[in-house]
Amino acid sequence: MYAGRGGRRALTIAVFLLPTIVGFVLFSLTPILRSLYLSFTSWDILQPAEWVGTENYRQLLTSDEFWRVMGNTAEYIVLYIPLMLVSSLAVASLLNRRFRGVLVYKVLFFLPVLTSWVAGSLIWRWILNYKYGIVNALLGFVGIKGPAWLDDRLWAMPGIVLASVWKDVGFFGLIFLGAIKGINTDYYEAAAIDGATPWQRFRHITLPLVSPTTFFVLVTSIINSFQVFAQVMIMTDAGPAGATQVIIERIYRYAFQFYKMGYASALSWILFAMIFIVTYVQWQFQKRWVTYDA
Amino acid sequence: MRRAIVALRTVSFYLVISAVAFGMILPFLWMISTSLKEHEAVMILPIRWIPERVSFQSYRDIFSISTMVPFHRAALNSLLVSIMATFVTLASTSMAAFAFAKLDFRNRDRLFLVFLATMMVPGAVTMIPNYLVLRSLRLLNTFTGLVLPSIYNAWALFLLRQNIKAIPEAYFEAVLVDGGTAFTMYRHIVLPLAKPILATLGVLTFMGTWNDYLWPLIVLSDPSKMTLTLALNNLNARWGEHWEMLMAGNLVSMVPIIIVYLAAQKYFETGITVGGLKA
Numbered sequence: 180m181y182a183g184r185g186g187r188r189a190l191t192i193a194v195f196l197l198p199t200i201v202g203f204v205l206f207s208l209t210p211i212l213r214s215l216y217l218s219f220t221s222w223d224i225l226q227p228a229e230w231v232g233t234e235n236y237r238q239l240l241t242s243d244e245f246w247r248v249m250g251n252t253a254e255y256i257v258l259y260i261p262l263m264l265v266s267s268l269a270v271a272s273l274l275n276r277r278f279r280g281v282l283v284y285k286v287l288f289f290l291p292v293l294t295s296w297v298a299g300s301l302i303w304r305w306i307l308n309y310k311y312g313i314v315n316a317l318l319g320f321v322g323i324k325g326p327a328w329l330d331d332r333l334w335a336m337p338g339i340v341l342a343s344v345w346k347d348v349g350f351f352g353l354i355f356l357g358a359i360k361g362i363n364t365d366y367y368e369a370a371a372i373d374g375a376t377p378w379q380r381f382r383h384i385t386l387p388l389v390s391p392t393t394f395f396v397l398v399t400s401i402i403n404s405f406q407v408f409a410q411v412m413i414m415t416d417a418g419p420a421g422a423t424q425v426i427i428e429r430i431y432r433y434a435f436q437f438y439k440m441g442y443a444s445a446l447s448w449i450l451f452a453m454i455f456i457v458t459y460v461q462w463q464f465q466k467r468w469v470t471y472d473a
Numbered sequence: 474m475r476r477a478i479v480a481l482r483t484v485s486f487y488l489v490i491s492a493v494a495f496g497m498i499l500p501f502l503w504m505i506s507t508s509l510k511e512h513e514a515v516m517i518l519p520i521r522w523i524p525e526r527v528s529f530q531s532y533r534d535i536f537s538i539s540t541m542v543p544f545h546r547a548a549l550n551s552l553l554v555s556i557m558a559t560f561v562t563l564a565s566t567s568m569a570a571f572a573f574a575k576l577d578f579r580n581r582d583r584l585f586l587v588f589l590a591t592m593m594v595p596g597a598v599t600m601i602p603n604y605l606v607l608r609s610l611r612l613l614n615t616f617t618g619l620v621l622p623s624i625y626n627a628w629a630l631f632l633l634r635q636n637i638k639a640i641p642e643a644y645f646e647a648v649l650v651d652g653g654t655a656f657t658m659y660r661h662i663v664l665p666l667a668k669p670i671l672a673t674l675g676v677l678t679f680m681g682t683w684n685d686y687l688w689p690l691i692v693l694s695d696p697s698k699m700t701l702t703l704a705l706n707n708l709n710a711r712w713g714e715h716w717e718m719l720m721a722g723n724l725v726s727m728v729p730i731i732i733v734y735l736a737a738q739k740y741f742e743t744g745i746t747v748g749g750l751k752a
Binding site: 181182183191192194195196198199200201202203205206207208209210211213214217269270273274276278284286287288289290291293294295296297298301302303304305306310311313316345348349350353354357402405406408409412413426427430431434435440443444447448450451454455 | 483486487489490493494497498499500501503504507515516517518519520564565566568569571572575576577578588591593594595596597598599600601602603604605606621622623624625626627630645648649654655656658659680683684685686687690691701702705706709716719720723726727730731734735738741742745
């Protein structure tokens with residue numbers, strides 16, 4: 180209503196929308212359609228693309244590699260999500276009180292969030308070094324012989340999970356902190372009068388009342404977990420023996436190292452489908468555990 | 474007695490939170506310690522936290538070894554790219570957000586919904602065609618190509634539109650009465666009043682670009698154009714056992730973003746509380 184009238188009006192609106200519309204067409208709409216088309220072709224970027232129908236999808240879904248990658252991703256999610264949820268709730272609970280130096284502690288917890296995934300992964304490649312790393316040195320201190328971590332098929336993924344939890348806990352911790360601060364203190368006072376222990380207050384007040392945030396964190400972090408990349412590239416280079424191959428890493432290699440553009444595109448659509456389904460299912464189940472009215 | 478219990482509680486609280494915080498920064502302390510060692514002193518058992526002889530050789534090396542990108546070059550590249558991406562994102566999305574929030578046009582809300590829907594599509598889907606677009610525009614291996622996709626950002630658009638919508642109509646009506654146009658409104662009302670959210674979005678975009686890895690890895694191949702994450706990646710590939718250099722490079726790559734954070738801490742925190750920030 181503020182854009183004037185007639186031709187001038189159309190021109191004004193066009194000017195404001197132009198960069199975003201150009202960007203949308205060039206870097207979102209056309210790419211989505213093109214990627215869908217490419218996923219049904221075989222294309223090495225040099226020769227013209229050749230239509231192969233659903234062949235890429237068939238090949239993907241029947242390859243051992245694909246299911247290994249799915250297994251690795253599932254392992255990451257199963258280890259990462261509970262660890263991350265518990266530790267970021269713990270960090271939020273620790274920071275949720277007034278005390279001298281709270282800002283300093285916030286900065287300390289937030290440092291890994293500021294660090295790039297590349298830098299964070301390099302640090303962890305070093306501290307998980309089986310011989311000279313501090314993790315095994317600390318374990319040795321309490322009499323445990325640490326595993327070979329990133330060089331061991333069994334321990335490489337847990338190593339990557341440790342690095343990821345360390346990197347993300349400050350971020351999700353601050354999100355939880357915001358939610359906890361939003362809880363009406365009357366609940367806690369009433370519970371204290373009734374003689375509830377701190378754990379009971381946490382279990383029966385905090386936990387249900389932050390559940391919308393927990394839901395948000397869960398959805399976001401699972402979407403992110405499907406797209407783990409830098410940790411794997413830097414820490415293990417997808418090894419040992421494929422034990423940490425993950426979806427984005429495979430897409431990157433197929434597209435930009437083996438130049439199998441069609442195959443890589445098909446994998447990216449399978450990723451999209453999986454994220455969509457998992458998110459949809461979570462959405463359906465939220466009624467069972469998320470408390471929206473308090 | 475009561476006071477003693479309170480004091481004991483405070484002490485134990487500080488002990489717990491300090492222990493946790495110490496655990497969080499332990500990797501950084503080890504990074505700093507390693508970066509200050511001579512190469513021969515890095516792999517020695519039992520591990521030493523305080524270097525026997527403090528050496529800055531690793532820092533000299535990452536700025537001067539001729540077979541790799543010098544780190545000051547990579548840092549300048551990162552700075553340039555991050556500033557460009559931040560500017561492009563803010564300029565493009567604030568204009569469109571204003572149109573979607575305050576101007577009327579046909580199918581406005583439907584178009585906005587389409588934009589929102591694209592947020593669901595993971596970056597991996599558009600990554601390959603985006604690379605191909607840059608290839609046909611001959612923009613591969615350029616900073617322009619690297620930041621060009623930033624002109625479209627559905628998430629930023631959504632965030633800004635919500636905030637601009639909240640600006641009272643009276644401001645815009647006043648501009649109309651004074652004979653101003655939509656451009657006057659954008660320049661003199663939207664930009665000043667949306668400053669906090671623009672700043673929030675700005676620091677987040679800056680940090681995201683500074684720390685980005687996959688997209689530059691695909692777009693930039695010329696060593697002299699590499700950003701810090703790519704320089705670190707290269708250092709890791711070629712000098713993977715020179716931990717003192719890797720850790721020095723890490724520290725150098727972190728310092729600027731920590732400075733930005735300390736200077737703009739409150740905007741980072743709003744960024745997190747407005748929710749949905751892309752990790």
